[in-house]
Amino acid sequence: MVRPNIMIVESDKELADSIGWQFAAESYDIQRTESGSQALRMLREQTPDVLILDWSLADITALELCHSVRGSSQTENMQIVVMSSNNNEEERIKCFSAGADDFIDKPFAPRELFARVNSMLVRRRESTVTKSIQFADLEVDPVSHRVWRSGSLVHLAPTEYRLLFHFIKRPQRAYSRQQLLDAVWGTRVKVDSRTIDVHIRRLRKALNRPGDKDLIRTIRAVGYALDLE
Structure with missing residues (x-):
């Protein structure tokens, strides 16, 4: 079985050590760097399953790194988790708009971060079925994680893909925000x-x-539904 891989981009050595130890204990492969620009160079050589990065990087911003990851075909489907000591709603919205999949406030317990990341990867594996799913002019291929509308490829970040996949399995059904949070992030993860x-x-x-x-x-x-009306 292939071991999941994470990249930690964090200048606080003690925190990076704690995160690394938690994931290594759960049989994850770990890459680490203190630098956002170094992270970009590393990503060109190997694409991890999840990128965990600090909001306050010294060389480039977390937003710039998110935009760069989402703009590359090599890394566009990678999961991104941003860590921040500023419990700021505007900051969260900027991160999600730049392509982050999750946001966690410092200080946090490394086991909480592991639970969030593991939940992401488990749900991604569970979404893999063999047949494409269609609704109206939408088509979703769960094997390749590709989406088409009217025959044209639609580029989605991982969280948007999981949302759409949840919708398209039961189109026209209404979901509350909490139901969508539980389906996409998992019931053990606290997300606004x-x-x-x-x-x-x-x-x-x-x-x-x-x-x-x-x-x-x-x-x-x-809440919301996938619907023609």
Whole structure:
């Protein structure tokens, strides 16, 4: 069985050691660096399953690193978790908009971070089935994690893909924000329900070209559904 691989980008050696020890104890392969620019060079040589990075990097910003990862075909499907000591809603929104999949406030227990990352990877494996799924002019291939609309390839970050995959398995069903959080992040992970709204906006932007019908229906006081109406 292939061991999952993470890259830790953190200048605090003690924290990086604690994270590394936690994941190594669970049979993960570890890459580490203190530098965002060094991380980019390392990513060109080997693509980990998950990138865990500090918000306050000395050389390049976490946002720049997220944009770079999402802009490369080699790394666009990689999971990204941002760590920050600033419990700031605006900061979270910027991270999610730049392509981060999760955000965790410092200080945190390394086992909590492991639970979040492990949940991401388990759900990605569980989403793998053999047949493509279609709804309206959408097609999702769970093996390659590719999405097409009207025959054109749609580029989605991992979290938006998991959201869409959850929707398309039961189209027209309404889901509350909490149900979507539980399905995409897992019940053991605490994530603000407003995080869903950020990822729904990104999913809409990716799916809906000018003139296209919006396939994500907002249901007032309830949540969202994949629907033609």
